[in-house]
Amino acid sequence: MQLIKIDKTQNYIINTGTIAGDMEGTSGGPTNPGPLSIYLEEGRIAAITGTKDDPYRFKQPNRQTTFLDLGSLTILPPLADCHVHLALDGLDFATARRRWEQPGELHTQISTQLWDTVRHGILAVRDGGDRPGIALRYRELVASGELTGPVIRASGWALRKPRKYGSFLGRGVPAEMLDSALGQLARHGVDQIKVLVSGVVSFKEYSRVGPVQYTYEELSAIVQGARNLGLGVMAHASSDEAVALAVKAGVNTVEHGYFLSRDTLKLMAEKQVAWIPTVVPVAAQLTSLHPAPNQDNYVIAKTVDRQLAMINEARNLGVTLGVGTDSGASGVRHGYSYRQELALYRQAGLTPEEIIRCATINSARVLGLNWGRIAPGNPAAMIAVSGDPLGDINNLRNIEYVFQPV
Ligand SMILES: [Zn+2]
Structure with missing residues (x-):
C-alpha cells in the first residue's frame, strides 16, 4: 500500500x-x-x-x-468507520486502560492504530468516546498534520447514568446535570454527542442486555439540547426497548442495536435514523484467544446470526446502514477488523455493491463528509x-x- x-x-x-x-x-x-x-x-x-x-x-x-x-x-x-474507540487497542483492555496514565506508551499505541486505519483504506472514523477524552486530543494532532491518520469525529466522553454501564466511556451524569454536561462537551468542541441508552449484550444468556439508562424524557432533552448546540447524537443501544426509546427520542444513529425488532427497523426507516450494527465485536469472541470467563459460544453464534438477519431486513426496509467496527473493543483491532465487518455484511446477504455503498457514501454521510x-x-x-x-x-x-x- x-x-x-x-x-x-x-x-x-x-x-x-x-x-x-x-x-x-x-x-x-x-x-x-x-x-x-x-x-x-x-x-x-x-x-x-x-x-x-x-x-x-x-x-x-x-x-x-x-x-x-x-x-x-x-x-x-475511501472507507469510513462509524464507530471506533481510539483510546483502546482491541488487544488487552486492562493494559490499554493502564496506558491512559502513560502518555508515551499511549502515543505509540494510537499512532500505530491511526496508521493501521489509513493503510486499510479508512480515511475517516467516528470515535464513540473515552472517559478522559483521549480521541478528542488525537483529533487535533491529526488535523494539524502532526500525525498521519484518518479524519476523526470525536465524541469526547459519553453521557451515561451514574452507576450504570460504561464507566470507561464516560462520566455518570444525573438528569439534572445534563444541560451543563452538554455545554461542557460543546465547549471542548466535540463533533457529536455519544449517549449510552442501554448496557451491553450478554455472551452467556441469549438476548439478555444490560438495563436501559435514561428515560424517554431525559433522552429527548439530550437530543434537543444537542440539536440546540448544532450537534447530532449517536446512541449506544441494544434490546428492542432501548433502541425504540432512542429512535423515538430522535437520535441520529443507533449503535449496535442488537435484538431490535422489525417494527423498530420500520420506525428507523421512517425517521431516517442510520443503523451501525457493529457485528464484529460479537463475532470476534468466537475466535478469540482470550475468551471471556463463562462465555457460551452457542449464545454468541446465535446472537451474530440474529444480527445478520436483521441487517438483511434493514436493507429490505430501506434503513440507512453505515459500517462501524467498535475497534478497540475486546478482540477488535483498528483497521484490520473493517474487512471482517464487511465479510459479515456479505454473510448477511448484502451484495458487494450494497456493501460498498454502506462503507463509503452512507458512512461518509453519517460522519458529515461529502467524499462518498x-x-x-x-x-x-x-x-x-x-x-x-x-x-x-x-x-x-x-x-x-x-x-x-x-
Ligand atoms: Zn463502542
Whole structure:
C-alpha cells in the first residue's frame, strides 16, 4: 500500500482502469469502466475523462503536474468507520486502560492504530468516546498534520447514568446535570454527542442486555439540547426497548442495536435514523484467544446470526446502514477488523455493491463528509484496489493506493 498525500499546490493526472465511485447510480450504474483519467486540482477532483474525451485543461497549468498510471486498478471512495474507540487497542483492555496514565506508551499505541486505519483504506472514523477524552486530543494532532491518520469525529466522553454501564466511556451524569454536561462537551468542541441508552449484550444468556439508562424524557432533552448546540447524537443501544426509546427520542444513529425488532427497523426507516450494527465485536469472541470467563459460544453464534438477519431486513426496509467496527473493543483491532465487518455484511446477504455503498457514501454521510463519491467537485479522497470489488467484496482487501487530501 502506498499513501499519497494530495497537496493543494499540485496538479495530478491519474490513469485508471475502472471507477466504482458513483454508488448513487446517477451515471446509470455503480461502475464507470475505463480507461479513465482523473484530474486533481487544489485537493479536489476537478474532472474525469475517458480516452476519447477532450483532456481536461487545468486552471493553473503552470503548476507542477504529477502523472500516475494505475493500470487496471479500480478506484473507489475511501472507507469510513462509524464507530471506533481510539483510546483502546482491541488487544488487552486492562493494559490499554493502564496506558491512559502513560502518555508515551499511549502515543505509540494510537499512532500505530491511526496508521493501521489509513493503510486499510479508512480515511475517516467516528470515535464513540473515552472517559478522559483521549480521541478528542488525537483529533487535533491529526488535523494539524502532526500525525498521519484518518479524519476523526470525536465524541469526547459519553453521557451515561451514574452507576450504570460504561464507566470507561464516560462520566455518570444525573438528569439534572445534563444541560451543563452538554455545554461542557460543546465547549471542548466535540463533533457529536455519544449517549449510552442501554448496557451491553450478554455472551452467556441469549438476548439478555444490560438495563436501559435514561428515560424517554431525559433522552429527548439530550437530543434537543444537542440539536440546540448544532450537534447530532449517536446512541449506544441494544434490546428492542432501548433502541425504540432512542429512535423515538430522535437520535441520529443507533449503535449496535442488537435484538431490535422489525417494527423498530420500520420506525428507523421512517425517521431516517442510520443503523451501525457493529457485528464484529460479537463475532470476534468466537475466535478469540482470550475468551471471556463463562462465555457460551452457542449464545454468541446465535446472537451474530440474529444480527445478520436483521441487517438483511434493514436493507429490505430501506434503513440507512453505515459500517462501524467498535475497534478497540475486546478482540477488535483498528483497521484490520473493517474487512471482517464487511465479510459479515456479505454473510448477511448484502451484495458487494450494497456493501460498498454502506462503507463509503452512507458512512461518509453519517460522519458529515461529502467524499462518498468519486465525482468532480469532491475532495480528492480515494482508494485504488486490484481486482474487482463489485464482483467479490474481499477484493477491497487489496489496497494498492490511498489518496488523502491534506
Ligand atoms: Zn463502542
